[in-house]
Amino acid sequence: MLSEIAFYGAVETGLIYGLVAFAIYISFRVLDFPDLTVDGSFPLGAAVAGVMIINGWNPWLATAGAIMAGMAAGAVTAILNVKLKILNLLASILTMLALYSINLRIMGRPNIALLNEETVLSPWYDLDLAYHQVPVLLFSIVAFVSLILLWRFMKSETGLAMRATGANARMARAQGIATGAMIILGVAVSNGLVGLAGALFAQSQGAADVTMGVGVIVVGLASLIGGEAVITPTTVWRALLACIVGAIIYRLAIAFALNADALGLKAQDLNLITAVLVTLAIVLPDARSSLVSKLTRKKA
Amino acid sequence: MAKRTLRTLIGASLLAAASLVHAQESRIVAITQIVEHPALDAVYQGVKDELAEEGYVEGKNLTIMYESAQGNSAIAAQIARKFIGENPDVIVAIATPSAQTVAAAAKNIPVVFSAVTDPVGAKLVNSLEVPGANITGVSDMLPIERHLDMLLRAVPNAKRIGTVYNPGEANAVSLVGLLENALKARGLTLVKAAATKTSEVLGAARSLVGKVDAIYLTTDNTVISAAEAVISVGERADIPVFAADTATVERGAVAALGFDYYSHGRQTGKMVVRILKGANTADMPVETMDTLDLFVNPAAAERMDITLPDEFIKEAKEVVKSNK
Amino acid sequence: MIRATDLRLTFGKGTPLENPALRGMSLTMAQGEFVTVIGSNGAGKSTFLNALAGEVLVDSGQIVVDNVDVTKLPTHKRAARVARVFQDPLAGTCEGLSIEENLALAIKRGQPRGLTSAVKKQYLGRFQESLSSLGLGLENRLTDKMGLLSGGQRQAVSLLMASLTPSSILLLDEHTAALDPKTAAFVLRLTTQIIEKQKLTALMVTHSMKQALEVGTRTVMLHQGKVAYDITGDERKGLEVKDLLALFEQQRGLEIDDDSLLLS
Numbered sequence: 001m002l003s004e005i006a007f008y009g010a011v012e013t014g015l016i017y018g019l020v021a022f023a024i025y026i027s028f029r030v031l032d033f034p035d036l037t038v039d040g041s042f043p044l045g046a047a048v049a050g051v052m053i054i055n056g057w058n059p060w061l062a063t064a065g066a067i068m069a070g071m072a073a074g075a076v077t078a079i080l081n082v083k084l085k086i087l088n089l090l091a092s093i094l095t096m097l098a099l100y101s102i103n104l105r106i107m108g109r110p111n112i113a114l115l116n117e118e119t120v121l122s123p124w125y126d127l128d129l130a131y132h133q134v135p136v137l138l139f140s141i142v143a144f145v146s147l148i149l150l151w152r153f154m155k156s157e158t159g160l161a162m163r164a165t166g167a168n169a170r171m172a173r174a175q176g177i178a179t180g181a182m183i184i185l186g187v188a189v190s191n192g193l194v195g196l197a198g199a200l201f202a203q204s205q206g207a208a209d210v211t212m213g214v215g216v217i218v219v220g221l222a223s224l225i226g227g228e229a230v231i232t233p234t235t236v237w238r239a240l241l242a243c244i245v246g247a248i249i250y251r252l253a254i255a256f257a258l259n260a261d262a263l264g265l266k267a268q269d270l271n272l273i274t275a276v277l278v279t280l281a282i283v284l285p286d287a288r289s290s291l292v293s294k295l296t297r298k299k300a
Numbered sequence: 301m302a303k304r305t306l307r308t309l310i311g312a313s314l315l316a317a318a319s320l321v322h323a324q325e326s327r328i329v330a331i332t333q334i335v336e337h338p339a340l341d342a343v344y345q346g347v348k349d350e351l352a353e354e355g356y357v358e359g360k361n362l363t364i365m366y367e368s369a370q371g372n373s374a375i376a377a378q379i380a381r382k383f384i385g386e387n388p389d390v391i392v393a394i395a396t397p398s399a400q401t402v403a404a405a406a407k408n409i410p411v412v413f414s415a416v417t418d419p420v421g422a423k424l425v426n427s428l429e430v431p432g433a434n435i436t437g438v439s440d441m442l443p444i445e446r447h448l449d450m451l452l453r454a455v456p457n458a459k460r461i462g463t464v465y466n467p468g469e470a471n472a473v474s475l476v477g478l479l480e481n482a483l484k485a486r487g488l489t490l491v492k493a494a495a496t497k498t499s500e501v502l503g504a505a506r507s508l509v510g511k512v513d514a515i516y517l518t519t520d521n522t523v524i525s526a527a528e529a530v531i532s533v534g535e536r537a538d539i540p541v542f543a544a545d546t547a548t549v550e551r552g553a554v555a556a557l558g559f560d561y562y563s564h565g566r567q568t569g570k571m572v573v574r575i576l577k578g579a580n581t582a583d584m585p586v587e588t589m590d591t592l593d594l595f596v597n598p599a600a601a602e603r604m605d606i607t608l609p610d611e612f613i614k615e616a617k618e619v620v621k622s623n624k
Numbered sequence: 625m626i627r628a629t630d631l632r633l634t635f636g637k638g639t640p641l642e643n644p645a646l647r648g649m650s651l652t653m654a655q656g657e658f659v660t661v662i663g664s665n666g667a668g669k670s671t672f673l674n675a676l677a678g679e680v681l682v683d684s685g686q687i688v689v690d691n692v693d694v695t696k697l698p699t700h701k702r703a704a705r706v707a708r709v710f711q712d713p714l715a716g717t718c719e720g721l722s723i724e725e726n727l728a729l730a731i732k733r734g735q736p737r738g739l740t741s742a743v744k745k746q747y748l749g750r751f752q753e754s755l756s757s758l759g760l761g762l763e764n765r766l767t768d769k770m771g772l773l774s775g776g777q778r779q780a781v782s783l784l785m786a787s788l789t790p791s792s793i794l795l796l797d798e799h800t801a802a803l804d805p806k807t808a809a810f811v812l813r814l815t816t817q818i819i820e821k822q823k824l825t826a827l828m829v830t831h832s833m834k835q836a837l838e839v840g841t842r843t844v845m846l847h848q849g850k851v852a853y854d855i856t857g858d859e860r861k862g863l864e865v866k867d868l869l870a871l872f873e874q875q876r877g878l879e880i881d882d883d884s885l886l887l888s
Contacts, residue, residue, distance in 0.1 A: 177729075
């Protein structure tokens with residue numbers, strides 16, 4: 001079975017990737033904008049926070065810097081799409097590519113070690129908690145605050161305008177919404193969240209590494225889709241909750257796979273497992289509803 | 301009467317000792333590796349073999365847990381936590397990213413890192429001499445000066461040395477930095493070619509043609525995986541290719557004054573055994589590979605159109621026969 | 625007051641698919657006028673509407689709405705003054721959003737949006753009042769997703785949405801064309817009711833000559849990108865569909881004559 005430490009570790013990583021799932025929700029679901037920038041903005045957040053921390057900045061300011069850097073990256077992708085009319089997917093790939101070199105420039109080297117530096121977690125270790133429980137506590141608070149802020153935003157006039165932009169841009173414009181500006185704002189906020197996730201990840205893992213971004217989009221999508229299979233996103237609140245739940249479930253599934261020596265599963269099977277999970281998550285809701293309608297038809 | 305009592309006593313205590321050995325708890329060694337790759341796999345094998353030779357038999361008195369993170373930081377993090385949760389006697393971390401994530405979470409478990417080029421830069425230890433906490437290990441830092449000495453003995457007129465490296469690999473970046481300074485101090489120049497993945501190594505090697513007199517490859521994981529690409533360019537353009545690890549000489553490099561990663565693994569295994577026997581990591585200085593062997597491949601040299609001096613070949617620990 | 629002056633617009637200039645949609649389109653509408661627009665396919669009706677809405681920008685000419693020159697403004701910048709009901713009932717509403725959310729979008733048309741809650745409590749009364757006038761029971765289904773409604777219901781709601789806040793002109797783009805006859809009649813009745821009650825200035829494009837004569841105060845027939853006939857007042861009162869048809873034929877006849885002139 002799963003040890004307590006492995007469980008807490010999965011939840012800790014799940015909370016961080018829950019922020020990424022929020023970001024994917026905004027870009028893929030709300031704005032219908034497939035955004036691959038995240039593979040670059042995750043390590044960007046880690047890089048900016050890392051450099052600021054080793055140069056003595058307060059870790060919360062460093063994290064704020066990471067958020068702003070992420071927003072800038074997202075804005076670039078969106079501007080390429082809105083102003084220069086480059087296809088959204090392509091624009092995001094361009095930014096992601098550029099970020100690889102930019103991240104190396106920011107860090108000056110491929111890896112910045114943060115062990116023994118003052119991070120956002122440092123003061124929390126003084127609390128009367130086991131070492132492995134501390135990140136879960138802090139990140140739960142961060143995730144919850146982000147959840148509430150996002151929910152209120154999506155319910156606001158601007159948030160509704162953003163949702164309309166993704167749902168029916170022509171109608172949105174007819175209602176006076178500047179859809180271009182909405183896209184730029186949305187993709188920027190989305191990548192700001194990813195920058196935050198990257199900064200928190202680096203601080204909890206002891207290093208900012210330029211290769212940290214590989215596969216972030218896949219994990220984000222798997223978390224989002226998996227969460228939606230568990231919590232049908234009929235309202236904004238449920239959709240956001242599904243992000244966090246899906247991310248944690250995904251990481252727990254990995255932790256179980258790592259432990260399932262009886263099944264003979266090893267870490268190299270994880271990509272296959274991810275593919276199976278996502279397929280199930282996409283197929284099951286449809287299977288479930290058609291099964292329900294089959295049964296109800298029989299009754300009638 | 302007394303003799304019988306003594307014999308009984310001795311017999312009984314022998315039995316007791318024997319049963320103690322039998323009831324000895326199985327030790328747990330957990331090994332985490334960042335990515336699967338010939339050099340790192342050889343380290344893993346070396347650790348296992350060293351443990352076996354020292355009497356730790358898998359299944360009897362030793363359990364080995366092993367996971368590879370597939371190059372993914374988040375998975376490396378989860379592997380670290382899984383291991384810590386199992387409370388092993390020692391965690392072995394192969395390569396810097398795996399070592400860092402274990403170090404961030406394992407405060408009370410002894411950790412031995414392996415194949416980490418710059419442990420101080422990676423903040424794994426306070427200093428090489430006195431690690432100071434629960435982490436120590438073996439560094440694969442290269443003795444650049446000795447390598448350059450070897451290279452210049454083989455190709456005395458070389459003025460421009462080229463290297464292919466992955467700017468995304470921390471160990472490669474620090475080695476190339478050292479290389480550049482060492483060459484500058486000797487009045488020679490370094491020409492760098494970057495390859496961010498194995499598929500780019502060939503193109504990077506090609507970009508060095510006409511600009512360098514010799515190529516020197518560090519222990520960059522990306523480049524070592526694609527060493528044949530560099531070697532083929534060296535053969536076509538008549539540029540001698542030198543390596544930092546001996547296995548690459550067998551694959552076609554001219555020469556290397558180095559160690560092989562299997563020995564690196566064995567040396568790591570020795571540290572693990574010392575810890576299992578009770579040594580304290582805080583007092584165990586970080587080790588480097590001091591025994592260097594000269595491997596030469598005269599057939600490769602011929603293909604790259606250089607003639608190695610006879611004394612050079614005579615000195616070699618091993619002369620690799622042509623492998624083509 | 626709406627004034628369109630000598631609008632010209634050619635699609636695909638320089639390509640083999642070049643199409644001169646508007647060739648000097650001019651129209652002036654006074655406050656409170658309800659104009660119906662007819663014309664054969666390709667006459668430029670939809671293009672004219674899109675030009676007024678800002679979805680296409682004209683090559684030359686001027687559009688002035690209530691003394692403001694909007695010729696160069698994109699759709700969202702004109703939305704404060706220009707309300708629109710699309711032909712496709714699915715295009716005018718967001719199916720993934722609830723009814724009240726759609727209405728909340730419309731009530732802020734043309735106004736800046738902030739971070740306060742979109743569906744405000746003080747709106748709900750207005751929404752319910754507005755929806756109950758339809759007699760469809762929608763006032764009790766405010767939180768239902770728009771996608772649950774039929775095409776006709778959605779078109780009716782689109783109409784309500786377009787009239788929730790004041791506009792200088794209401795554009796109706798063949799908005800009953802995609803509906804079945806009964807629902808079309810219902811929506812048309814609703815249209816005239818709303819326009820009368822709020823004294824709106826409206827422009828309705830229609831394919832149906834019957835409709836064109838039955839509603840409104842003025843009928844304009846377009847042909848080849850400009851106004852061919854502009855009938856209002858007494859002249860219009862006496863017109864029947866067959867008269868309009870005759871005018872149509874005359875136009876087409878002229879056209880055929882033109883061609884034969886060219887060919888011979």
